[in-house]
Amino acid sequence: MTTTTRPRRCGSSKASEAVGERRYEPRGFPRQVLDSGQSLLVIFAGVLLIASVAQTAAAGPRDVRDAIAFGALIAFGELLRLSLPGDRESAPIATAGALAYAMLIQVGNHPARHTAQQVIAVTAIGMIVGALPHLAVGRPARLSGMAARLLAVACAAGVFRPLASNPEIGRHWWLALPVMASLVALAWLVEAVIEALIRTDALRARFGVALVDEMRVQLPLGTAVGASALLIAFAAEVMGLAAVAMFTAPLLVTQVAYRRYAGIRATYLQTVRALARVTEIGGYVETGHSARVSRLAVSIGRELGMAEPELLELEYAALMHDIGQLSLRDPIPGGATVLVVRDEQRRIAEYGAEVIQQAKVLDSVAEIVRRQSDPYRPGAGSTAANGGRGRGRGNEPPLSSRIIRAANAFDDLVGTSVEPSRAAAAVERLRLDTAGEYDPQVVDALGRLVSRRSVLGP
Amino acid sequence: MGRLSLVARVYVGAVAAAGLAFVVRGPLGGIAWLEVAVLGLLVVVCESTATRLRSRHLSWSPNSAAILAAIVLTGPVGAAVVGGCAVFGVRRGTSATKQVFNGGMMALTGYLPGEVFLLLGGEVGTPGQSSFPELIGPFAGAALAHVIVNYSLLCGVLWLTGEPGSAGQQARALLDPRVALTELGYCAFGLLIAALWSVLGPFTPVLVLVPLFVARWAVAQFAAQQRAYEATVSALCQAVETKDFYTRGHSERVSRGSVMIAHEIGMRGERVEAIRYAGMLHDVGKLGVPTQVLQKTGKLTDDEFAAIQLHPMRGLDIVREIGFLDEALAGIMHHHERIDGRGYPMGLTGDEIPEFARVLAVADAFDSMTSTRSYRGARPVPEAIAELRRWSGTQFDPAFVDAFVAAIERDGWTGPDTAAPQSAGAAAAHDHDDPTAPLRIIESL
Numbered sequence: 005m006t007t008t009t010r011p012r013r014c015g016s017s018k019a020s021e022a023v024g025e026r027r028y029e030p031r032g033f034p035r036q037v038l039d040s041g042q043s044l045l046v047i048f049a050g051v052l053l054i055a056s057v058a059q060t061a062a063a064g065p066r067d068v069r070d071a072i073a074f075g076a077l078i079a080f081g082e083l084l085r086l087s088l089p090g091d092r093e094s095a096p097i098a099t100a101g102a103l104a105y106a107m108l109i110q111v112g113n114h115p116a117r118h119t120a121q122q123v124i125a126v127t128a129i130g131m132i133v134g135a136l137p138h139l140a141v142g143r144p145a146r147l148s149g150m151a152a153r154l155l156a157v158a159c160a161a162g163v164f165r166p167l168a169s170n171p172e173i174g175r176h177w178w179l180a181l182p183v184m185a186s187l188v189a190l191a192w193l194v195e196a197v198i199e200a201l202i203r204t205d206a207l208r209a210r211f212g213v214a215l216v217d218e219m220r221v222q223l224p225l226g227t228a229v230g231a232s233a234l235l236i237a238f239a240a241e242v243m244g245l246a247a248v249a250m251f252t253a254p255l256l257v258t259q260v261a262y263r264r265y266a267g268i269r270a271t272y273l274q275t276v277r278a279l280a281r282v283t284e285i286g287g288y289v290e291t292g293h294s295a296r297v298s299r300l301a302v303s304i305g306r307e308l309g310m311a312e313p314e315l316l317e318l319e320y321a322a323l324m325h326d327i328g329q330l331s332l333r334d335p336i337p338g339g340a341t342v343l344v345v346r347d348e349q350r351r352i353a354e355y356g357a358e359v360i361q362q363a364k365v366l367d368s369v370a371e372i373v374r375r376q377s378d379p380y381r382p383g384a385g386s387t388a389a390n391g392g393r394g395r396g397r398g399n400e401p402p403l404s405s406r407i408i409r410a411a412n413a414f415d416d417l418v419g420t421s422v423e424p425s426r427a428a429a430a431v432e433r434l435r436l437d438t439a440g441e442y443d444p445q446v447v448d449a450l451g452r453l454v455s456r457r458s459v460l461g462p
Numbered sequence: 463m464g465r466l467s468l469v470a471r472v473y474v475g476a477v478a479a480a481g482l483a484f485v486v487r488g489p490l491g492g493i494a495w496l497e498v499a500v501l502g503l504l505v506v507v508c509e510s511t512a513t514r515l516r517s518r519h520l521s522w523s524p525n526s527a528a529i530l531a532a533i534v535l536t537g538p539v540g541a542a543v544v545g546g547c548a549v550f551g552v553r554r555g556t557s558a559t560k561q562v563f564n565g566g567m568m569a570l571t572g573y574l575p576g577e578v579f580l581l582l583g584g585e586v587g588t589p590g591q592s593s594f595p596e597l598i599g600p601f602a603g604a605a606l607a608h609v610i611v612n613y614s615l616l617c618g619v620l621w622l623t624g625e626p627g628s629a630g631q632q633a634r635a636l637l638d639p640r641v642a643l644t645e646l647g648y649c650a651f652g653l654l655i656a657a658l659w660s661v662l663g664p665f666t667p668v669l670v671l672v673p674l675f676v677a678r679w680a681v682a683q684f685a686a687q688q689r690a691y692e693a694t695v696s697a698l699c700q701a702v703e704t705k706d707f708y709t710r711g712h713s714e715r716v717s718r719g720s721v722m723i724a725h726e727i728g729m730r731g732e733r734v735e736a737i738r739y740a741g742m743l744h745d746v747g748k749l750g751v752p753t754q755v756l757q758k759t760g761k762l763t764d765d766e767f768a769a770i771q772l773h774p775m776r777g778l779d780i781v782r783e784i785g786f787l788d789e790a791l792a793g794i795m796h797h798h799e800r801i802d803g804r805g806y807p808m809g810l811t812g813d814e815i816p817e818f819a820r821v822l823a824v825a826d827a828f829d830s831m832t833s834t835r836s837y838r839g840a841r842p843v844p845e846a847i848a849e850l851r852r853w854s855g856t857q858f859d860p861a862f863v864d865a866f867v868a869a870i871e872r873d874g875w876t877g878p879d880t881a882a883p884q885s886a887g888a889a890a891a892h893d894h895d896d897p898t899a900p901l902r903i904i905e906s907l
Contacts, residue, residue, distance in 0.1 A: 112591055177662050224676050231672035237652060242657045243594040251654055254673055257647040260640075261680035263627035265687060267785075270690045274784045279698040281780055282746060330701050365690040 022263070041205040045198065049128075049151035052158060056124035066117045070108070073245045075130040077101035077252065082134025085145075086262060088133040088221055089269050089310055093149045096229045096262075097255050098134065099157070101248070102127040103191060103233035104240070106161035107184050109174045111374060112244035116168060123161035128154055132142040152198040156191040163187055177238070184237065188230035196222055210309045217312040228258050271301035273319075288329040293415060298322035300453075305404070307449040318404045321372035325408050327371070328356025349377040375401035376408045380443045406443040412449055413442070427454045470622040473870040474563045477615060481569030485542045493543075494588075497535045500664050501655075502547035504528040504671075505568070509551025511678075515869045523551075524674050526645060527607060528667070529572045530652025533604050534597070535659060538576025545572035567615045575607035599652070605649035609642065638731065648674070692738075699742050709745070711878050712829055715742030719825030719866065722873065727863035733789065737818055740790040743836065744797050744822050747777025771806040774798055791817025797826060800857045820859040824850065824866050827858070832877045843875055 065071055081098025088094050107350045108116035118126075131154065135145040164187055167173055173180050199222075202213040207214075224344045239247035280294040301322040305315050329352055357374035360366050378401040401409075417430040431451045437445040466474070505525045512523035525548065532544035549565030580586070584600030585593065625642040651670055658666040699713040724734045751773050755766045762770070778795040796810060796819035803811035831846040843848070847867055854863040 043661040081895055149847060177665070181662075181665075224679055228673040228676035231669055231676075235658065235673075238661050239654060239657050241661055242589065242591055243589070246595045246598060247657070251650065253647045253650040253675070254654070256646055258673060258677040258680060260644075261677055265680055268684060268687045268691055271785050272687065272694070275691070275695055275781075276698075278780050278782075278784050279695075279746070282698070282701075285747075286782060287775060324698075327698070327701055359697060359701040361697075362700060363690070363694040365693050 016421055042202055044149045045202070046151045049154050052124060053128040054155070056121040056128070058123045059121045060119070060455075063119070063121075065122060066119070067111070068113070070105075070111050070116065071118065071122065071126050072246065073248050074101055074105040075126045075133075077248050078105075078127055078130030079134035079244060080252070082131045083137060084256075084259060085134075085138065086259060087266050087270075088225070088262075089266060090217070090221060093146050094155065094222070094225060095131075095134075095223055096232075096259055097252055098131060099238065100155055100229045100232040101252075101254055102130070102153075103188055103230070104236035104248075106157055107164050107168070107187065107233065107237040108240055109168050109180065109237065110241040111240075115174070116240075118165070120158070120161040120165040122343040123165065124154065124158050126156050148202050152195050152202070155198060159194050160187045160191040163190070174382045181234070184234050185230070188233055192222065192226040192230060207306060208235075208304050213309050213311055223311070225258070225262060228255065229372040273316075276320055276323050278325070283326045283329055289326050290419065292420065294323050294326060297325065297408065297411045297415050300414065300450075301404075301407050303453055304411060304446060304449045307453060308403070308407075308445065310403070314404065317369050317372065318407065320366065321369045321404055322408050322411065324356060324360060324369070325373055325376055325412060326352070326356070327359050328352035328354065330355075330359075345437070346377065353377040372402055372404040372408065375405035376412070378405065378409075379441045380406055380409075380438070381440050390394075403443075403446075406446050410442045410446045414450060424454075466623060470619070473618060473622050474559060474566075477570065477619075478562045478566030481542065481546055481566035481573070484573040485539060485546060485569060488539055490539065493540045494536050496664065497659070498532065498540045498543055500667060501528045501532045501535070501544045504667050505544055505547040506550050506552075507671075509548045509564070510553060512551070512553065524648045524651070524678070525568065526571075526605075526612075526648050527651035527655060527670070527674070529568065530575070530601070530608060531655035532572060533576045533579050534584070534586065534601065534653070534656035535588060538573045538580065538651050539570030541576045542569040543572075545569045563619060563812070567612065570615065571608050571611045572665040573603040574611050579604035589657055590660055601653050605646060605652070606761055608649065609645055612645075613642075643868075665780040695739060695742055699746070703745075709833070712833065713742045713745060715829045715876075715878065716744060716822065716825045719828060719875075720821050722869040723821045723824060723862050723866050726869045727861070736790040737793065737821060740793040740818055741822060741825060743781050743790075744777065744794050744826065745773070746780050746794075747773035747775065751776075771798075775807055789816065789818050792816035793822050795819070799823070801859055802856045805857075815859075822863050823856050824862045827853075828866065829877075832875070834878070838878065843870065843877070 078098045078101045081095050081101055084095070084097060086094045086096060102123070105118075105126060106120075108118075110116060131150055135150065136144055155161075164184070169185065173183070196215060196218045200218045203209050203214045203218070204211045231250065236247055236251050239251060277295065277298075280298075283289045284291050284293065298319050302315055302319050305318045310318065322324060353374055353376050357370040360370040360373055380400070400406075413434055414427075414430050417433065418427050421427070431447065431454050434442050434447045434450070435444075438447055487884070505528045508523040508525040508528065525545075528546045529541055532541040536544070546565050548568040550562055551564070579600050582600035582603045584597060584604065589597055610732030628777065651674060655666050655670050658670070662669065696714060698708070703710050703712060703737045715758070717738050718741070720737045721734055724737050729737070751769050755762070755769055759885055774795050774797060778791055781794060782791065793816055796805075796808065797818055799805035799815045800823075801812055801815070801820075803809050805815075828846055828850060831841050831849055832843060834840045850858060850863050850867065854860045
C-alpha cells in the first residue's frame with residue numbers, strides 16, 4: 005500500500021516498516037553559536053564583573069545584609085528565567101531586583117551606601133548562582149543574554165549610585181521619580197540595543213528592523229519590570245527588606261501569565277508545523293517540503309528586512325502553502341506544483357486559503373496563501389523590465405506571497421539535493437522568469453542566500 | 463442572570479443591605495477621605511475593565527488591591543465605602559441587579575476583613591517605617607478573609623441563580639487554584655499601595671497600576687492566543703476531513719464528546735484541555751491511508767486493512783512534535799484498542815490502555831454510529847447508547863460509557879447535519895470507527 009512518503013509509488017511495502025523512517029532534518033539554518041561579536045560582549049561583561057568584584061572586595065562591601073537579600077532575589081529571578089517569543093530569554097524578577105538595588109536610596113532607617121561596582125558584583129553573582137541549577141539539568145544559559153542584562157543594570161547603577169548620596173534626591177519623591185524612571189528606560193534601551201546587535205549578527209537581520217522587533221517584544225514586560233523596580237526601591241524605605249520578599253509576588257503573577265502565553269505560542273507554531281506535514285504523509289508532497297520552503301522563505305524575508313510579526317505570518321503561510329492539495333483526488337507527481345498548469349495552481353491556492361480562513365484568526369495568512377500562485381506581474385510577460393515597478397502595482401501579490409512562490413519553485417527544482425551547483429542552476433532558472441513570474445528582488449535575495457551557502461546543508 | 467427566583471432576590475438584597483448598613487453605621491469620623499476617594503476611583507477603573515473568567519457569569523478584576531489598601535489606610539468602614547464603589551463600574555452587558563450585588567459584596571469584602579485586620583492587631587493609618595514587618599501578619603489575615611468572603615458570597619449567588627448543571631462548572635472555574643493564587647497575588651499589591659502612601663502619596667496607585675495592567679494584558683494575550691490556537695487546529699482538522707464527506711465534523715464532535723466524559727469524571731482542567739485537542743487530532747493519521755482505500759466500497763484485502771489499522775500510529779507520527787501532554791499522544795495512538803485486547807495497533811487490554819484512549823474510544827464510536835455512512839443511515843441516539851452499553855466491558859471501559867451516557871442524558875447531544883452528500887463520487891467504505899462493523903484481526907501485525 006502507499007505508505008511510503010512518495011505518492012503513488014505503490015507496491016505492497018509492509019505497512020509497519022514505514023513507521024519511524026521519516027525524520028525532520030533541519031538544513032543549515034544559521035546556527036546560534038557564539039561568534040566574534042557575542043564573545044566580545046561576553047568578555048567585556050566578564051572583565052566588568054571581575055573588576056567590580058575586585059574593587060568591591062578591596063573597598064569592603066557595604067550593607068552586606070541588603071546585598072545578600074537582593075542577590076538572593078536576583079538569583080531567584082534568574083532561576084525563573086522566561087522564554088519569550090522569537091527565541092528570546094528574559095528574567096523579569098532578576099532584572100527588577102537588580103534595577104531596584106541600583107536605585108536604592110534608603111533601606112529602613114539607614115541610607116543605602118553601596119557603590120555601582122557593588123551593584124554589578126551582586127547582580128553578576130546572583131545571576132550566576134541562579135543559572136547554575138539550569139546548567140545542572142543541561143539547559144545552558146545564553147551567556148550573551150546574561151551579559152546584556154548585566155550591562156543594562158551597570159548603566160543604571162553607574163549613573164544613579166553617585167546621585168543616591170545626594171540628600172535632595174532622598175527627600176523629594178517628585179525629584180527622585182523622574183530620574184529613576186528615565187534610568188529604568190535607559191537600562192531597557194541598552195538591553196534592547198545589545199540584543200538587537202546580537203540578532204543582527206547571528207541571523208543576518210537588519211539592525212533597524214531587529215531593534216524595532218526587540219523593543220516591541222520587550223516593551224510590555226519591560227514596563228512592568230521598570231515599574232516594579234521603582235516600587236521595590238521606594239518601598240524598601242518604608243518596609244525595609246520585607247519589601248524585597250513581598251513584592252516579588254505581583255511580578256510573579258505577570259510572569260506566570262507570560263509563561264503561559266509564550267507556551268501556547270510555541271505550541272501553536274509546533275502544531276502548524278506538524279499539521280503542515282499532513283500533506284507529506286498523505287503523499288501529496290515530498291517529505292520535508294513544507295519545512296524547507298518555510299525555512300527558506302523566512303530566510304529570504306529576513307534578508308529583505310521583514311519585521312518579526314510579518315516573518316511569523318510568512319512562516320505560517322509557507323508551512324501551509326500546500327494544504328490546498330488535500331482537495332485533489334490524485335496527488336501531483338512528486339507534489340511539485342511548479343510543474344502543473346496555472347489554473348490548477350490557482351485552485352490549490354484558493355482551496356488552501358479557504359481552509360486557513362476557517363480559523364478566522366489567520367486572515368492575512370490566508371491572503372498570502374491565496375495569492376501565492378499569482379505571477380509577480382500579472383499579464384506582463386513581455387513588458388519592459390523598466391516599467392514594472394510603477395504599473396500594476398496595486399495588483400501585485402503581497403511580498404510574502406512572492407517569496408513563497410519563489411521559495412516553493414526553488415525547492416521543487418532542488419529538492420533534498422545539497423549540491424551547490426544545482427542550487428545555483430535553480431536560481432538561474434528562476435532568474436530567467438523574473439520578467440513576469442518571480443519578483444527579481446526576491447530571486448536576488450535567494451541568490452545571495454545560495455551564494456552564502458546558508459540555505460544548503462553543510 | 464435573566465429572571466431571578468425570589469430566594470435569589472432576597473439574597474442579593476440582603477448582601478446589598480448588609481454592605482450599606484456597615485457603611486451607614488460608621489463610625490464615619492476620622493476616616494482619611496482623600497485615600498478613600500483615590501482608592502474608590504481605582505475600584506471603579508478596575509471594575510470597568512474586568513476580564514471575564516471562563517464561565518459566562520463570572521468576571522474578575524484586580525480591585526482586591528484597592529480594597530485591601532483601604533483596610534490598612536482607612537479602616538473597615540473606609541474599606542466598605544471603597545468596595546461599595548464597585549456599584550459605579552461601567553460595563554457592557556451587566557444588569558443593574560448584578561451591579562448592586564457587586565457593590566454590596568465588595569463592601570462586605572472590605573468591612574469584614576477589616577475587622578479581621580483589627581482583631582489580629584493591625585493598626586489603621588498610613589504605615590511608617592516602624593509598622594513593618596509587624597503589619598504583614600494582620601494584613602495576610604485580612605487578605606485571606608477577603609478572598610474567603612468574596613468566594614463564599616459568589617458561590618451563594620451562583621448556587622441560587624445558576625441553571626442546573628452549569629453551577630458546578632462555574633464553581634469549578636471559581637475554585638481554579640490559579641485564579642485563587644492570582645487573587646492572593648493581587649492582594650499583595652494592596653499592602654504595596656498602603657506602604658508607599660507615605661513616600662509617594664496619591665501618586666502611588668498610578669505606579670502600582672502599571673505592572674497590574676501589564677499582567678492583565680499578558681493574560682488577555684494568552685487567552686486570545688489560546689482561542690486562535692483552538693480555531694486553527696479545528697480548521698486544519700476539517701481540511702483533513704475533506705477527504706471524506708461522511709466524516710465531516712467528526713473530529714470536532716469526538717473532541718466535544720471526550721470533553722463531556724472528562725468533565726463528568728472530574729478530570730483536572732489541564733487534562734481536559736489536552737483531551738480536547740486529542741479528540742480533534744485523533745484521526746489525523748488517516749491521511750496516511752490512501753484515499754482509494756478509505757473510499758473503497760468492496761471488501762478490503764488484508765494489506766488494505768493493515769493500512770487502515772496503522773492510522774493511529776501515523777497520527778502519532780504527525781503530532782509527536784507538538785508540545786503536548788504525553789497523555790494526549792498516548793490517547794491518539796491507542797484510541798482503537800479494545801478492553802478485551804482485540805483492538806489495534808498494540809492489542810492492549812483493560813487498564814493497560816491509557817485513560818485518554820479509553821475515553822476517546824467511547825466518543826469516537828458513538829459519533830460514528832450517530833452519523834450517516836454510505837452503507838447505512840445515522841442511528842438515533844438511544845440506539846447508539848444501547849449499542850455502547852452492549853459493547854461496554856468488551857470494547858469500551860464501562861466507567862466511561864456510564865459517564866458519557868449520564869452526560870448525554872443531562873446535556874443532550876448535537877449530532878451532524880443529516881443532509882445527503884452532494885457529490886455522488888464520495889462514497890465512503892465501511893467506517894473503521896463503527897463498533898458494529900465486523901471485527902477483523904490481522905495476524906501479521
